[in-house]
Amino acid sequence: MAGSTVVMKLVCLLVVAMAIAAPIAQAALTCGHVSTMIKPCIHYLNKGGAVPYACCNGIRSLNSAAKTTVDRKSTCNCLKSATGSFKRITIILAATLPGKCGVSVPYKISPSTDCNKVH
Structure with missing residues (x-):
């Protein structure tokens, strides 16, 4: 009986540890x-003009x-790839x-940005 109590405590401890670690392991x-967040910005990035409200909301959300x-x-890598891929941007x-949009990002959005230096 004592052995099964120890095993049960270990299982409970493992479940708690997994629950605590789960948020840490979430994907980037x-x-x-x-793309979804910056989609409202595409017209502006192609043509200029006034920055759409929905674009700035996307930038702030991102x-x-x-x-x-x-x-x-x-x-950074996604934005770098996008600026290099779309010739019209x-x-x-x-x-x-x-x-x-009143947002400060720790890197320049450019095809030449070294995203490995982003902190």
């Missing part, structure tokens, strides 16, 4: 998440969601967009 933001270094690096507009 994906490029799909990033900035809020990127809480960890892993998330910020992942987001004006790099200067992309680089200045966060500031126009």
